[in-house]
Each structure stands twice: as structure tokens, then as C-alpha cells.
Amino acid sequence: MSLKHGILGLINYGPTTGYDLDKAFKGSLNFFWQAQTSQIYRELNAMEKQGWISSEIIIQTDKPNKKLFSLTEIGKEELLCWLKYNSIEDDILVRDPFLVKVFFSGEIDTASNIETMKMFKECCQYAHKKIKETIDNFEKAFEGNKNLVYWKFTSSFGLYYYEMCIRWADDTIKTLEDLL
Amino acid sequence: MSLKHGILGLINYGPTTGYDLDKAFKGSLNFFWQAQTSQIYRELNAMEKQGWISSEIIIQTDKPNKKLFSLTEIGKEELLCWLKYNSIEDDILVRDPFLVKVFFSGEIDTASNIETMKMFKECCQYAHKKIKETIDNFEKAFEGNKNLVYWKFTSSFGLYYYEMCIRWADDTIKTLEDLL
DNA sequence: TGGGTCATGTAACCTGTTACATGATTAG
């Protein structure tokens, strides 16, 4: 499991609202973990019941009121426990719907498969470019932050990942073209 | 969505039972898609209701009876439609619980993080070896099969993937060791 | 006699997705 812990990790950086968590997810963890807005609010309620976080309502006049969540002692412990517990075997799973499609693509003509593979490559190039931009923004915005090294590890994984995908797509396209 | 389509793809190779689908999943698609036994039986029921597959009970005397599932016309259409429909943007999502942990690892001491990263590397080396073995077995068992090229694309992705992970882990470990 | 293979599932729960709903303020 990870969404609760992802939220816990973000709240650990300082008290936040569901709204801001949603934006934080979409702006940082999104490459390797996605969360729907509705899911975030649901998890926040569950986490408050579990005692991992506590909330406080902030009255605002110019904007809608908001609910600020803070980490409790128990929440902090849970976060550290999750980080320390080495469950790598559980965490290493790959789930890739695109590869499922490729696996069964023998049913489709080679030319179409080449097309699809080229589109895949383009998507990867685009995603790669996006991550590069994200890294630049983070670097400027969080210079000197002790967490920046770790944030950069994850985005560098993204770059390595898409570069690998592009190489694989190139090799796959070559093999398919020889089949024509 | 993909499990229903994964099952559809496998039944398309010929009529099978839930039991054999379970083994097929664990023996081929498992690297990039996992399915629980219970989930397979549930999906099979749902798919039969949808009319994608039909079933027939085979009476056996020496072994328990079994339920053979075959693809219907509608099921075949659905499979082809799913394969042709280029939803790459939907299919390209990465979800990696390990990276979520790395993202928040600033809370943990550097030495522990180096340890974790080394364990990650070992897991990847093991997974890489496993895929290599799988490829060898497939190559021998399905020589000349028209689907083999596509099956090999997916396993070669696996090899590229874990090689990339190992390189990334090495670089990460180096960076972390400089922080000590 | 104990463990593996064959073969089927159910039930409960948790997580993820999609669609819908509200309503004020502010900037173009």
C-alpha cells in the first residue's frame, strides 16, 4: 500500500489541505504514483480516524474555508516505520498495460504494430521532456533543501526509464520492419 | 483496464480453464501484470455474463471436473478492438511504490538508504536472471510460433528495464556515498 | 501419512476510477 503513506510523507513537510495535497501529488509524485482528488479526501478521513493526522478548520472570508491537516505523533511513527521496513520484494512490482497489449499483438498486422510502437516512442519522448522541465523547476525552487537529493533520484529514474523505453522502441521497430 | 483483456488474449490461444489461466498468468504475463487466483475466477464469471466467453463442463473421473472456457464471436471482436484502439496515453502510466519511498527517504539516515538501495539492486539482478531463464524456456517451447516475436518484445523490455534499474541504483549509491 | 498437483471457488475488505455536485471570488 502506498497512497496513505504518500500523503503522510507530504503532510510531514508541513500542515496542508486536501486541495494542496492534490496539487502536490499532481506536481511531484505523479510520474510514479497517481491519485484522484476524491481518493485523497477519502484517505484523509480514514487517516484521521486512524489517528495518523489531525485537522483544524481555517475560516477564510475571501475564499472558501479550508481544513488543515497535521501529522500526529502516531502518524510520524507510522511514516518512519513504513520508510524503514524493507519490503523491497513487495515494492518492486511492475504493472504495465501497454506490455500486455504488446504481448498479444500477434493478432494485429505488423504495419499497425509499427505505428503503435512509434506512437509509444513519441509519448516517451514527451514524458522525458516533461520530467526534465520538472527537475529544472524543482532545482530552482528548492535549492538547499535536504530532501532535494532524494526528489532528484526519483526524477532521474524517470529520465533513465524513458530513455530505456525509447531505445527499446527503436529496437522493436527495427525487428518489426524486418518482418514486413 | 486490462485483466479481462489479458484473459481474453490467453483464451484466444485456445479454450482453457481458470486453473490453467492462473498458471499461464504466473508463467508469462507475471512480470508486467499480476492476477490473483480468486480474481481470475471472478473475472471469468463476469466475462461469461458479458458474453465474451462461453463455458462447458468437462467431466473427469481421475481428477476433479473442470470448466472449459472458449472465446465467443463477441469476445474475439472485443479483443481485436482493444488491441487496435490506441490508448497509449492511458496505458503508459508508471506506478512504483519503491519510488514513493525513495521520494521521502530524506527522513532516514543516509547509511540505511545505501543499504536499501543495495538490496534493490540485488532484487533487480535476480529478476533479470529470472527473465533470462524464462526467455530460454519460451524459445525452446514455442519455436516457430507466430506470437513468439511479440512475447520476446515483452521479455526484452524486462531485461532492458532491470539493466536500467541496476545502472540507476549504482549511480544513486555513488551519490549517497559522497554524502556520508 | 504427509505434501504436491488438480480444480473449484466465496466473502470481506481495501483501493482506484468515474461521474456528479456546490458555490464564491477573481482575472481577462
Place this chain on the structure above:
DNA sequence: CTAATCATGTAACAGGTTACATGACCCA
């Protein structure tokens, strides 16, 4: 006037996980 931003969610459904349950046959 219209679209975006701020800020909250609910409801229903789909998909994934965990635990439990049964029972025969075969091999060592």
C-alpha cells in the same frame, strides 16, 4: 460574461488483495 482558481466532497462501481474452504488422487 466567462473561465479559472479555490475548496470541499458524495455515490456508485470496478478492480485488487487476503483469507478461507473443499476434496480427491498420486507419489515418496
